[in-house]
Amino acid sequence: MILLSGPNMCGNEWKYVKECLDTGWVSSVGAYVDKFEKMSAEFAGTKYAVATSSGTTALHICLLMLGVTSNDYVIAPNITFVATCNAICYTGARPILIDTDEDNWQMDLGLLEQFLREETEQRDGACYLKKDGKRIPVIMPVHVLGNICDMDRLMALAEAHHITVVEDSTEALGSYYKGKHAGSFGLMGTFSYNGNKIITTGGGGMIVTNDESLAKRAKHLTTQAKCDPFEYKHDEIGYNYRLVNVAAAMGVAQMELLPGFIQRKKEIIAFYKKELEGVGDIRFQRVADTVNPNWWMPTISTSRQADLLKALNGQQMQSRPFWVPMNQLPMFENDLFYQHGNKSDKVYRHCLSIPCSTYISDEDLGRICEVIKQVYAS
Numbered sequence: 001m002i003l004l005s006g007p008n009m010c011g012n013e014w015k016y017v018k019e020c021l022d023t024g025w026v027s028s029v030g031a032y033v034d035k036f037e038k039m040s041a042e043f044a045g046t047k048y049a050v051a052t053s054s055g056t057t058a059l060h061i062c063l064l065m066l067g068v069t070s071n072d073y074v075i076a077p078n079i080t081f082v083a084t085c086n087a088i089c090y091t092g093a094r095p096i097l098i099d100t101d102e103d104n105w106q107m108d109l110g111l112l113e114q115f116l117r118e119e120t121e122q123r124d125g126a127c128y129l130k131k132d133g134k135r136i137p138v139i140m141p142v143h144v145l146g147n148i149c150d151m152d153r154l155m156a157l158a159e160a161h162h163i164t165v166v167e168d169s170t171e172a173l174g175s176y177y178k179g180k181h182a183g184s185f186g187l188m189g190t191f192s193y194n195g196n197k198i199i200t201t202g203g204g205g206m207i208v209t210n211d212e213s214l215a216k217r218a219k220h221l222t223t224q225a226k227c228d229p230f231e232y233k234h235d236e237i238g239y240n241y242r243l244v245n246v247a248a249a250m251g252v253a254q255m256e257l258l259p260g261f262i263q264r265k266k267e268i269i270a271f272y273k274k275e276l277e278g279v280g281d282i283r284f285q286r287v288a289d290t291v292n293p294n295w296w297m298p299t300i301s302t303s304r305q306a307d308l309l310k311a312l313n314g315q316q317m318q319s320r321p322f323w324v325p326m327n328q329l330p331m332f333e334n335d336l337f338y339q340h341g342n343k344s345d346k347v348y349r350h351c352l353s354i355p356c357s358t359y360i361s362d363e364d365l366g367r368i369c370e371v372i373k374q375v376y377a378s
Helices: 013-023 031-044 055-065 083-090 109-119 151-160 212-221 245-276 305-314 343-350 362-377
Strands: 048-052 072-077 094-098 120-123 126-129 135-139 164-168 188-192 205-209 299-301 351-353
Touching: 013 245, 031 048, 031 188, 031 205, 031 245, 048 055, 048 212, 055 083, 055 164, 055 188, 055 205, 055 212, 072 083, 083 094, 094 109, 109 120, 109 151, 126 135, 151 164, 205 212, 245 362, 305 351, 305 362, 343 351
Parallel strands: 072 094, 072 135, 135 164, 164 188
Antiparallel strands: 048 205, 120 126, 188 205, 299 351
């Protein structure tokens, strides 16, 4: 089986994890947690980083710290992994879903601008939906597949409408917009270290920010809001959301390898583009000149999606369709979906992700391309 995007444990993972096991420092405090946070903040270009148990819990804590409640909405793209909208709903809020740009597969900023202009109003330094008067305190852009939208435009729209930006950068570790790292534009950003991400801790996440008070509060909330170093005193509802030291040890080892992983992802996408551009109706994700993506998950768009998925998986070349759009899932089908022509559905029905593990050989990449070409030749 050629995995879609498997973990690559080729560095000091065993050494650092064994040190945790030998010393007994395996839980949610330890030197590797501190080091992983420091390395993450430095890489993202932020002052602070707080390690969490997953990218989802990182998003949840960000929204909680901004006071998002059941009387609020949070703007999100209609095409994203479900964790984005799940985290919104954990607070009691509901998502407002903005349709997708059919070329770059990010939130459609033209639609976002139209929605904010026509459907919202500003009162007392806050944004409200005209229809029911509920507040819209946060927008969560998702850097889908490691690509990044026009962040200058998005940040300007958010500022003009008094909306705080929290970046879902869970797929974008190593991606840059105009030389600035994903996750460092908004008040907070988040990363994920799930097993299929560009680096992994098995499961884990990170909050990055330049705001010291938010970083301290995030660390406090994710450690059950414990406020006394000795006694079990807690001053508010807290969460068991901290990353454990043994997982952070993996993270430190993976961070040491990250530059090489990013380079390999770029080699993989270059190989696919060289072999597949001009084959049938295959199109690749459009990336602006201002964006330097990590190419986490090479994905193609084609009317032959179903045929390619059958052929590739039939040859043990693990390939997957895009995420089902949020408005098509039963728990979000009644939420506000702002769209002109439902581009999300077209993207969903045409896109598939193809194998891209950082350890994949050029020989296997060639075999994958041959299977794809055979589909169009038949």
